[in-house]
Amino acid sequence: MPLLHVLLDPFALGFMRRALVGCLALSLAGPPLGVLLVLRRMSLTSDVLQHGMLPGVALGALAGGLTVPAMGLGAFLAGLAVALLASWLARVSGGAEDSQLAGVFLVALALGVALVSATRGIDLTALLFGNVLAVNDAALLLMAGAASVSLVGLAVIWRPLVLESFDPGFLKALGGRGGLWHLAFMALVVACVVGGLTALGTLMSIGLMMLPAVAARHFSAELSGQVAAAVALAVAASVAGLLLSFWGNVPAGPAIVLSAGMLWALGLLAGPRASLRARLWRPHYRA
Numbered sequence: 001m002p003l004l005h006v007l008l009d010p011f012a013l014g015f016m017r018r019a020l021v022g023c024l025a026l027s028l029a030g031p032p033l034g035v036l037l038v039l040r041r042m043s044l045t046s047d048v049l050q051h052g053m054l055p056g057v058a059l060g061a062l063a064g065g066l067t068v069p070a071m072g073l074g075a076f077l078a079g080l081a082v083a084l085l086a087s088w089l090a091r092v093s094g095g096a097e098d099s100q101l102a103g104v105f106l107v108a109l110a111l112g113v114a115l116v117s118a119t120r121g122i123d124l125t126a127l128l129f130g131n132v133l134a135v136n137d138a139a140l141l142l143m144a145g146a147a148s149v150s151l152v153g154l155a156v157i158w159r160p161l162v163l164e165s166f167d168p169g170f171l172k173a174l175g176g177r178g179g180l181w182h183l184a185f186m187a188l189v190v191a192c193v194v195g196g197l198t199a200l201g202t203l204m205s206i207g208l209m210m211l212p213a214v215a216a217r218h219f220s221a222e223l224s225g226q227v228a229a230a231v232a233l234a235v236a237a238s239v240a241g242l243l244l245s246f247w248g249n250v251p252a253g254p255a256i257v258l259s260a261g262m263l264w265a266l267g268l269l270a271g272p273r274a275s276l277r278a279r280l281w282r283p284h285y286r287a
Contacts (some may be wrong), residue, residue, distance in 0.1 A: 017142030019135040019199050019252065022143035023238035026200075026208055029147035030192050031230030032154060034213025035223070036185065040165045043214075045083060045186075045190055046206040049193050051105040052082025054112025054202050062115075068138040075202070079190040082108050084183075096132040112202075130201035139198035146195025153188045158179055162223070203251025208234055211260035218271030221241050233263050 010016045037043055053075040086104040099243020154161075161181050189209075195220075196205035214231035216226040241256025248255070271279045 005245070007092070007243065008242055012245060015132065015135060016242065018137070018140045019132045019242055022140050022199055023196075023208070023242065023256065024133055024235060025144045025147035025236035026192065026196050027212075027238050029150040029154075030196070030209035031100040031212045031234045032227045033150065033185075033189050033192055034209040035216060035226050035230050036064065036161065036165065037160075037189065038212065039054060039223070043210060045086070046189070046193075046210050047110075048082055048086050048105040049079045049190060050202055050204075050206040051109040051112070053190075053194065053197070055081040055108060055115050056081075056112075057197070057202065058112060058115035058118075068136075068142050068198065072142050072197065075194045075197055076190055078108075080187060080191060083186050083190060084244050087160050087182075087186075129251040130197075130199050130204055130256075132199055132242065132252035135199050142198065143195045146191045147227070150188045150195075152182070153184065153191075157184050157188075161185055200253040200256060201251070202259050204223075204251075207257030207260055208237065211257065212237065215264035215267040215271075217259075218267035218273060218275050221273060236261055253268070 011020060034046075037046060047261025056074035056076070056078020057071045058074070059078070060071040063074070082104055089104070108258060162185075164181055182263040192209065193205050196208060200208060213226075214228040215233055216230035219229040220226045237256055237260035242252065243253040244250055245252040250258075268275055272278065
């Protein structure tokens with residue numbers, strides 16, 4: 001089969017076009033948030049979010065039926081509650097933050113699986129790993145809406161958030177409320193992850209946000225450059241993952257995350273900075 005048909009034929013189908021548009025929207029909004037999560041050393045928080053949303057999805061389905069708005073709202077409230085709980089426990093207990101994060105997301109995951117198993121009509125595999133066939137107009141609206149809210153919100157809080165990430169003491173001296181910006185930032189992260197639930201699943205939706213963000217450091221040293229690189233990598237992973245899902249009969253979520261993982265591995269091995277190639281082939285200067 002000609003390469004052009006392999007690349008274009010899947011997107012002649014309506015459900016594939018909807019999935020592509022939704023994933024492209026998330027590719028524009030998610031990676032900038034991921035870059036800031038890496039900058040703030042909060043990458044593990046993403047694991048808390050993706051596991052913490054599962055009980056909210058089940059409770060939303062029980063309360064409002066198997067609809068995208070009901071399960072999306074439940075996922076948003078649960079994800080935000082779990083993220084705030086993990087952060088609060090780390091502060092009040094004085095213990096290591098990673099141990100608090102591990103405890104919260106393990107309990108949330110177990111509770112979510114138990115609730116979903118007890119709820120009839122929910123396909124657990126599709127919920128965990130995504131289903132490109134489920135991207136209907138309502139799901140597309142959720143993906144585009146979550147991405148739009150995340151982008152606009154991030155633009156509003158960008159300056160104080162970046163300042164608080166680099167020098168929280170200076171922001172506090174200026175009278176800035178770092179806790180408020182942190183709360184707003186976490187709400188945007190949760191909203192963006194919720195947007196990807198239908199196509200990517202609860203366990204995979206964070207991958208499109210974090211893997212391009214982690215890979216971006218191998219392509220640029222500047223924050224703005226890392227954001228641009230992360231978005232470009234996420235777009236490439238979305239297209240490649242959807243093609244792999246269509247032709248390989250692989251769930252959309254794992255296919256997109258695997259594609260993003262391959263791009264990260266490429267950057268790690270051969271990227272222009274902080275890569276294996278850059279370390280091995282440093283120029284040597286003679287005195």
